[in-house]
Amino acid sequence: MTQGSSAQPGVIDLLGLLAYAELGSFFRLADDAGLAPSLRTKGQLAGLAATEQQHYQALHRRLAELGVDPEEAMAPFVRPLDGWHERTEPQSWLESLVKTYVGDGIAGDFYRRVAELADADTRALVEDVLAETERAEFVAEQVRAALVEDPRLAGRLSLWARRLVGEALSQAQAVAVDRPQLAALLARDPKVAEREERTGDSGLGDLAAVSRMFASLTEGHAARLSAMGLAE
Template sequence: MSGDFAEAGRGVIDLLGLLAYARLVAFFRLAGDAELAPTLASKGALADLAAAEHANYRRLHDRLAELDVQPESAMEPFSVPLDAWHARTEPQSWLESLVKAYVGDGIAGDFYGKIADLCDEQTQELVRDTLVESGRAEFVASQVRSAIAEDPALAGRLSLWARRLVGEALSQAQSVASRRPELAALLGSGVRSVASEADTHAADGTEDADVSEAQAADLATVSRIFADLTESHTARLEAMGLST
């Protein structure tokens, strides 16, 4: 690992590894969804989205290599929690797969974007670019709205599915943060950085905070920030014609 990232940068490496794996999985899932799409137009649109996700994966992969980090090693710790998230949220229909790609992955992306805001400028820019969802948003919203117009009963079921995805996304974030405390510490450091110096320990032998207490505080910060990401979630539901 590059010397510049030996300590404080471990959280950045974790973030890039997490997003690289997430984008790789998104590529495979969107490619699979394209095969199930009911029309040639929707097949092509999903193929384009899958290609964009692969391009995002390559950018994150290449950035890790630039930092003298073996990309697969950075990604590997996140395979278990992300694969578990996908197993728990396996769609039962093509429409559910679209809602998952938009809502579930979207709110997770909002959360990881919050973490990126506490990183260096180059990392912020890279993460923001690889989390852009405008093309996906337009495609999913139009498909779901069209389906609901034909069968209004779908709205209730898809709304319940979207709410479940949010709950599962929160569990995913907590699982990831508990496995990789350096990642959670990025958020914790952001919160602690605004604290007054008067609140810090004096150099009397107690300046080193208890590690377990610090990690618990970081995990609490993760949960609180994730729970607060409601505005974008509500906007996604409204775009699809679903209720909160």
């Protein structure tokens, strides 16, 4: 990490994690575009991939502005994120779309929760990066259309979605344990965070509080399944 950065280590971890996730999303959406069944769908997915690249560049710039080497900030998250993707390799184009919808939904909830305890500029950037809803709507529409054509897909895709949630939460908890400064940010109460910011105090987060926070991330899962026409 470049010397001289005034940002909290947990915030740097948040931005590095999100930046690498956005870079990975760009490549996956570009791959999905190549496998899409129609020119219209190919074009839409290519556009969504381009948006992910713009998000990545914005996060990259923010890290540089904070005096941090962006690649160095991303490096600790390459292995865990790549490992999660290897363990959840889709077997079809539809499974890939469900993975995008479910995985990005859980991750987005995670990033928003952490950003609530970050500085105002970082919070605004994360919210801007995650504000894009076009992709979620597009993916849900594609899955619903496929289920209309073949309702038998619903059971398999529902099981796949549940597996993705379990794998995502397990990996996120492992990252938090491995990155104690990020865990500290996750476990902080907003009032405590404000007091620490004034006094300059900081401590390692309570992993029990981190676990409770991760458990709460499943709250939106049922709504995401419903949006795709799947049952929990």
